[in-house]
Amino acid sequence: MSVGRALAVIPARGGSRRIPRKNIRLFAGRPILAWPIKAALESGLFATVMVSTEDEEIAQVAREAGAETPFLRSLDTADDQSALLDVLAEVVGTYRAQGDRFETVCCLLPTATLVTAERLRTGHDMFATGAFDSVFPVTRFPAPIQRALRRDDQGMISMFQPEHYSSRSQDLEPAYHDAGQFYWMSDQTCLDRTPTFSGRAGSFVLDETEVQDIDTEVDWRLAELKHQLLHPGER
Structure with a gap:
């Protein structure tokens, strides 16, 4: 298929709770937001790289890193209950209303x-x-999910799938999870708010060293270690 003009959207609201001001906190010498902006610009794929935010400080950091902030996010899509597809639909719809497709x-x-x-x-x-x-x-789960354990309030363990108690790990089907980095889709998919994992969702596999979700301080430190491993000396 022809992909036409491509838009990079980086959603970065200001109200992170678990790690305050996470989206502009310094990571490896730059505001963390600057790293995906840098990758998007270096890819040469996009007519526009924009950051969707309701926060003026984040918008300023985004512009200093090379992204555009042509309009601020509405308050309707700025709280922690807003779905990512709602943000994307707002961005694509606003661009269309301004005559940009x-x-x-x-x-x-x-x-x-x-x-x-x-x-x-x-x-x-x-x-x-x-x-x-x-x-x-996506990236592979490091252990077979068929042998996952549940733990009750007293610390008692039981298997989610006890039928796999004696199964060898190498005999079980590998499972994968979203790498939490980026999602390619059409503009109409955004406007229709089509769930990312529904329909014909395609994927490719990243090594564990290339993937790190950041929700806690421990996650942050792990991400820094992986970044140093992949990009020694880069700032």
Whole structure:
């Protein structure tokens, strides 16, 4: 399929609760938001790289990193209950109302510190050449999910799937989870708010060293270690 003009949208609201001001906190010498902006710009894929935020300080940091902030996010999509697709629909709809049309949208998460221009191109090429509604990277669970354990309030353990008690790990089907970095989709998918994992969702696999969700201080330190491993000396 032809992907046409591409828009990068980085949603970065100001109200992070678990790590205050997470989206502009310094990470490896730069505001964390600057890393996905850098990858998007270096990829050469986008007509526009924009940050969607309701926060003036975040908007200023985004502009200093090279992104655009042509309009602020509405308060309706600025709280922690707003779905990502609601944000994307608002952005695409606002651009259309202003007479600007993008056929393809890539949503990059603001804390995707390990994302690279190369991986963005991989996703772009897969979306452009395959029959997919969306494309995003995944990574393998480090242990078989079929042997997952539950733990009660007293510390007692039981298996979610006890039938796999004697199964060898190498005999179980591998499972994957969303890498939490970016999602390629069409502008109409955004406007229709089509769930990313529904329909014809395509994926490609990243190594564990390339993936780190950041919700806690421990996550933050792990992300820094992985960043140093992948980009020694880069700031």
